[in-house]
Amino acid sequence: MERIKTLETRDLCQSAKNGGCGECQTACKTSCGVANQKCENKA
């Protein structure tokens, strides 16, 4: 039986190879929301 379901996610280790373009956006103005951003890169 399936006891583990893995969600589809961006591989952070892989993103070290194709990330870092800096084009993504810098709502809250008080709490850092980096995790809530979207990638805007060839990625």
Next chain:
Amino acid sequence: MVHQYKLNVYNIVLDSCSGSIHSVDEVAYDIIAMYKEKSPEEIVRELLAKYAHRSDVTEEELYACIADVAALEKAGKLYTPDNFAAMAGTFKERSGDVVKALCLHVAHTCNLNCSYCFASQGKYHGERALMSFDVGKRALDFLIETSGHRTNLEVDFFGGEPLMNWEVVKQLVEYTRTQEEPHHKKFRFTLTTNGMLIDDDVIDFANREMSNVVLSLDGRKEIHDALRVDYAGNGSYDRIVPKFQKLVKARGGKNYYMRGTFTHANSDFTKDLFHMADLGFTELSMEPVVCAPGDSAALTPEDIEIVKRQYELLAVDMLRREKEGKPITFYHYMLDLTGGPCIYKRISGCGSGTEYMAVTPWGDLYPCHQFVGEEKYKLGNIWDGVTNTALREEFRSCNAYARKECDGCWARLYCSGGCAANAYHATGSIKGVYEAGCELFKKRIECAIMMKVAESQEQD
């Protein structure tokens, strides 16, 4: 690093350094917790005893699940080692002195007198002032000149209340549009407003030119009007809500955020979010107040526990609303699992003091809007650029690996080291740790991931 937690009805496993998320049953949950410490034989023996009452937990099943865990580890989706520390700082170093975003303080004045305002009623502990077109134009030229090869640039019109200098805002946007093509840049403008001066002209222009508008509303009328008052002491709720509704409707209900602040007075802030939903607003952001610990608005340790439960309640309620076809969005629960930020962004954080700066009405540069008015945090100005290079280097070294206290924290590739301004206001150092903020942040991420797990189960 693996973080395991149970929330709502789900057993969730986050592999922090790969970003993998697993939804598991309780047997797999136990195996993953024991896998690194015990042999397969020990795991099987202990779990056969623990689950003796369950016919589906057999020796064969347990070994099969252990094999699945081993396969996930081999695939780089579990127990992924943290090899990113050496990369910390490389993104900001590689970016050089590029600036890509400005918070333009077009008005150091405000038509409201909110007691909890971090900007001291918009004056930032200084004189009232409006930014001239010439200063604003120079700030935008400075941004273009220092943006290097970056294409996407961002400008937030901020205050105080930016609509008190609306004609200059419009002129600056129109000037910038003439500069995009010759310089191969794309500008995204945002506007943060208390809503008092919204009229048809503001709605038309903002909906044409602003990629996002942030509208300040604290929720229930009695909560909002207790703190967000004009200089005669009158609440602003009745004056701004109809204007916000008109603006949002004209925007097609998209690309805006209702942005509330919760304080000690409304640690039950989900009631305020749900009130905003009742008003027809669906894009919501509600943040804890930023103030001195002794302030009457400050959240107490007891409040922090209440707020954490509120975050859980909010996540469950949002899932219900989604099922009923009436979804709402909460900014901090917006996670794009497949298209989220890369590891460089996650390590380097928001870019304050390096690629993101605030500009005062006089053209002075600060690391971000929350440092404006703190003389020791002045970076330079828009004519001479960054002259306090030591301060810029201090901010450049701010990243997810800058604080020893964060060693071993599962959330650091989500918080990116946290907000430097919050750390400074809580501890006196931009590399301090704002512990209450950490607690709330971790709870928000746990809730956001739980919602993703719930949505994936719903799709199956």
